[in-house]
Amino acid sequence: ANIFQSTCTGVNERTFLAIKPDGVQRHLIGEIIRHFEKKGFKLVGMKLMQASEDLLKEHYIALCDRPFYSHLVEYMRSGPIAAMVWQGLDVVKMARTMIGETNPADSRPGTIRGDFCIEVSKNVIHGSDSIESARREISLWFHTDKLTCWAESTEHWIYE
Ligand code: GDP
Ligand code: MG
Numbered sequence: 001a002n003i004f005q006s007t008c009t010g011v012n013e014r015t016f017l018a019i020k021p022d023g024v025q026r027h028l029i030g031e032i033i034r035h036f037e038k039k040g041f042k043l044v045g046m047k048l049m050q051a052s053e054d055l056l057k058e059h060y061i062a063l064c065d066r067p068f069y070s071h072l073v074e075y076m077r078s079g080p081i082a083a084m085v086w087q088g089l090d091v092v093k094m095a096r097t098m099i100g101e102t103n104p105a106d107s108r109p110g111t112i113r114g115d116f117c118i119e120v121s122k123n124v125i126h127g128s129d130s131i132e133s134a135r136r137e138i139s140l141w142f143h144t145d146k147l148t149c150w151a152e153s154t155e156h157w158i159y160e
Contacts, residue, residue: 008135011159014044014085014147015092015128016137021079023124024048028116029082032125035098035112036086040158045085045138045147053077059140068121075121083141089159092134095127 008014017036019029037043051059056076063069086095100107100114104123107114117124128134138144152158 015134017084018126019082022122041086041088
């Protein structure tokens, strides 16, 4: 755990992204992955899975007092989720910028939520909101020793 935390900074920073059940059903997996690939970020973990109620309740524990909490957990349980870990410089913040605002109505065109969805309760993708949340969420959804560290041949064309 120590090695994991200390190495996940700079170009090795990591975030947790998940294409929600509506995104999977609407065949947006390829397009969303393409977005982050084209940007220059590196995919280090990916799985398609049906998440359990326990996992989802824990994932969204910070929202447990919100009126939409149980609806949110049901939405996330309504089909498979594409869970992913992406790596790169400032990836947590940059991925949030690329995703857009929580409500698609407030999201600019060019962002994922701005381009692919309409309602807050069906907003196609999740992204960690801080480095701390990313750490928590990655270890919740993945065995961190199963994430793949690989050398990208294009890295010197992306970073100085
Ligand atoms: P995010 O970090 O941008 O995903 O937003 P939050 O962490 O605040 O909320 C988590 C998720 O809960 C959002 O992505 C939405 O899917 C859902 N959500 C947030 N606000 C509302 C709401 O007012 N109503 C409903 N039904 N769902 C909401
Ligand atoms: Mg959030």
